[in-house]
Amino acid sequence: MSPFTTTRSRSVAALGERELIRRIRRWLGDVSPAAPFGIGDDCAVIPATRRAQLVTTDPVIHGRHFDDSVSARAVGAKLLKRNLSDIAAMGGRPVAAVVSLALAPETGTAWLRSFYLGLAATARRYHVKIVGGDITQAPRGFFGAFLTLHGEASGRLITRRGARVGDQLYVSGRLGGSRLGHHFRFVPRIAEGAWLAGRPEVVAMMDVSDGLANDLAALTPRGLTAALDATAIPISPAARRRARQTGAQPLAHALGDGEDYELLVVVRPTAATTPLARAWSRRFPALGLTRLGVFVPTGRRPAGALNLAAYRGYEHLR
Amino acid sequence: MSPFTTTRSRSVAALGERELIRRIRRWLGDVSPAAPFGIGDDCAVIPATRRAQLVTTDPVIHGRHFDDSVSARAVGAKLLKRNLSDIAAMGGRPVAAVVSLALAPETGTAWLRSFYLGLAATARRYHVKIVGGDITQAPRGFFGAFLTLHGEASGRLITRRGARVGDQLYVSGRLGGSRLGHHFRFVPRIAEGAWLAGRPEVVAMMDVSDGLANDLAALTPRGLTAALDATAIPISPAARRRARQTGAQPLAHALGDGEDYELLVVVRPTAATTPLARAWSRRFPALGLTRLGVFVPTGRRPAGALNLAAYRGYEHLR
Structure with a gap:
C-alpha cells in the first residue's frame, strides 16, 4: 500500500x-x-x-x-x-x-x-x-x-570493544535472505541481550545489521582476526531460497545480506559452572546460539578458515 | 550555497x-x-x-x-x-x-x-x-x-501548565520579522531559561516558535484568556521592515511570523523582595523582558484587550 x-x-x-x-x-x-x-x-x-x-x-x-x-x-x-x-x-x-x-x-x-x-x-x-x-x-x-x-x-553495559586472542565468537539465530521477509518480521533480541549482559564470560556484543562479513570488523581489535569455520555459519532457509533466485552461494547471502538483527557475541573461555551455550539453550530453547570461531593474531589464521573479505561490500551510499 | x-x-x-x-x-x-x-x-x-x-x-x-x-x-x-x-x-x-x-x-x-x-x-x-x-x-x-x-x-522543571487567573505574561526580546535573518541568527535562551526556572514566581514557560498568537494557547488553561495590551507587544525592527514589504501591520508580523525563539513566561504576582523584571534586567541587561498582560476568566477580557484570534493562522502542513 x-x-x-x-x-x-x-x-x-x-x-x-x-x-x-x-x-x-x-x-x-x-x-x-x-x-x-x-x-x-x-x-x-x-x-x-x-x-x-x-x-x-x-x-x-x-x-x-x-x-x-x-x-x-x-x-x-x-x-x-x-x-x-x-x-x-x-x-x-x-x-x-x-x-x-x-x-x-x-x-x-x-x-x-x-x-x-x-x-x-x-x-x-x-x-x-x-x-x-x-x-x-x-x-x-x-x-x-x-x-x-x-x-x-539493565546491568553491565556490553560494548563492541574488548575481544582478545582466544575469545570465541557466537551468533544468535540464522543469517541471510532477510529481504524475503525477515527484515520486517524479525524479533529484536532484547531479552537475549539483557541475559547475555548478565553472563560474566560475555566480553563484547553487537547486532548484525549490515551482514556478518561487514559487521564483524567492528568487534575485531587491531592485530586480531576472527578465524571462522565456514561450515559453522547458521544459514537461514531464506538465504537458501534467495540463493536459488540469484545463483549465488547460500553462504554469500548469509554473510552479506544484512538486516539479520541477530546478536554477535564475543565470549571469553572460562571455568563457568554452566557453559554459555548450555545455559542459553535452557533459557532460550527456541533460538539457536552458534559458535562461529575464535579470535587469533592476524596472520595466524588457519588454512581452512573462512575469508570474510570475499563476502563484504554492502555500502549504504552509492 | x-x-x-x-x-x-x-x-x-x-x-x-x-x-x-x-x-x-x-x-x-x-x-x-x-x-x-x-x-x-x-x-x-x-x-x-x-x-x-x-x-x-x-x-x-x-x-x-x-x-x-x-x-x-x-x-x-x-x-x-x-x-x-x-x-x-x-x-x-x-x-x-x-x-x-x-x-x-x-x-x-x-x-x-x-x-x-x-x-x-x-x-x-x-x-x-x-x-x-x-x-x-x-x-x-x-x-x-x-x-x-x-x-x-537544571533545578525545577518548568512546563507549560499551571497558569491561574491573575498570573502575568512576560516575553523576552522582541517579536516578528524572523525571516529577514533572525531565524538563523537567534540565540537560544538557555541561560535565561535556567535563571527563570530558579525564580519561585515563574509558573509556566514555553518558547515562541509559531508566533505568539499561535503559541499562547498552549499556556492558557481552559476557562482562561490572556488579556494582552496591544501597545505592550515588543515589535522587532525586522517586523517593521517586513511590514513595509508586505503592507501588513507590524503588529501582525510580531504576533504571527514565528521562529522568534524567545521565552514566553507565566509569572505569579508575589511579595518577592526583588520583582522579576528588576532582577532580570540586572542579570540580563542586554535583553528585554516585557510584561504583555494578565490571565483573566474567559468572557472577562477587557474591552481594549488584543484579540489574538485575528492574528492566528500559521499551519505547518498545507
Whole structure:
C-alpha cells in the first residue's frame, strides 16, 4: 500500500497539523503518556534514574527501507524494532522514543494511522513509551520517520570493544535472505541481550545489521582476526531460497545480506559452572546460539578458515 | 550555497559511508566523544545522573527550513539551536545530541563539512556533545538532518501548565520579522531559561516558535484568556521592515511570523523582595523582558484587550 493518496480529503494536508497531532496521540493510545512525560510540552520528560542512559537513532524512508508492497503496520513496527535491536546489542532495557516525521502533504491519513498502530503495538510489547516528536512537511513523494530510542543499562553495559586472542565468537539465530521477509518480521533480541549482559564470560556484543562479513570488523581489535569455520555459519532457509533466485552461494547471502538483527557475541573461555551455550539453550530453547570461531593474531589464521573479505561490500551510499 | 553538487567526485556518494562517518567525526572534533560515549557503538552512552531527563527533536530540511541562499554553517547551527530553544523553555541544561541524516547521494562533501562545522561550533558553545547518529541515502534532491537533543533539569522543571487567573505574561526580546535573518541568527535562551526556572514566581514557560498568537494557547488553561495590551507587544525592527514589504501591520508580523525563539513566561504576582523584571534586567541587561498582560476568566477580557484570534493562522502542513 502506498503512503500517498491522490485524494486531498484523505491526506494529512487536509487534516492540518494540530488535528494530526491529536490523532497521533489517539492512535498511540496508552503508549503516549500525558505531558510533560509525553507529547505536548517543549520537551518530553523522562524520570530520573541512576543508570547509564543509552541512545540510538534509525529511520525508515519510503523507497529505501520499504516500498508499496509492505503494510503500513509492518513499517511502523520496523521503525521501532530497528532501534530496539541496537539497545539489545548493549544489553540494555528500552524506555522511551521520540519520532520525527518528514512527510509529503499527500501522505494518506489511513496509511499513517496503520503506521502508528504498528508502532504502538510494538512499543506496547517492549514497554516503550512514545514521548514526543515533530512533524514537518517534506517535498512531494517523500515519507521518512526518524526515531530516537532511549534506554538504560539493565546491568553491565556490553560494548563492541574488548575481544582478545582466544575469545570465541557466537551468533544468535540464522543469517541471510532477510529481504524475503525477515527484515520486517524479525524479533529484536532484547531479552537475549539483557541475559547475555548478565553472563560474566560475555566480553563484547553487537547486532548484525549490515551482514556478518561487514559487521564483524567492528568487534575485531587491531592485530586480531576472527578465524571462522565456514561450515559453522547458521544459514537461514531464506538465504537458501534467495540463493536459488540469484545463483549465488547460500553462504554469500548469509554473510552479506544484512538486516539479520541477530546478536554477535564475543565470549571469553572460562571455568563457568554452566557453559554459555548450555545455559542459553535452557533459557532460550527456541533460538539457536552458534559458535562461529575464535579470535587469533592476524596472520595466524588457519588454512581452512573462512575469508570474510570475499563476502563484504554492502555500502549504504552509492 | 546548494547542498548538492553535479560533480560526482565531490559528492558523499564518492566517499562512501565509512569514510563519511570518519570525516564527520573529524569535523565534529572535540564535541564527538570516544565510543561508547560517542559515535561508534550500537548505542551512545550518556553517564548516569539523578536528574530528570529532557528530550526534544527538530529537523532542518532543504526547501523547508533553509534554501540555497543560506550558508551551510548557519544551517548546521540552526539545527541545534532550534532544539536548544526547547530545552531552554523548560529551564533545562543541554547535554548530548544524536543526528540522523537523510541525504541525496549528490550531496556535496564541502557543503556537508561546513554544515557540521556550524553544528560543532554551536555544540561547543552550549557544552553539548554529538554522541551518535545515522546516515541514510534519500532520493535525489533531498537533504534533511533530524536532531534529537537530550538535556537534564537544571533545578525545577518548568512546563507549560499551571497558569491561574491573575498570573502575568512576560516575553523576552522582541517579536516578528524572523525571516529577514533572525531565524538563523537567534540565540537560544538557555541561560535565561535556567535563571527563570530558579525564580519561585515563574509558573509556566514555553518558547515562541509559531508566533505568539499561535503559541499562547498552549499556556492558557481552559476557562482562561490572556488579556494582552496591544501597545505592550515588543515589535522587532525586522517586523517593521517586513511590514513595509508586505503592507501588513507590524503588529501582525510580531504576533504571527514565528521562529522568534524567545521565552514566553507565566509569572505569579508575589511579595518577592526583588520583582522579576528588576532582577532580570540586572542579570540580563542586554535583553528585554516585557510584561504583555494578565490571565483573566474567559468572557472577562477587557474591552481594549488584543484579540489574538485575528492574528492566528500559521499551519505547518498545507
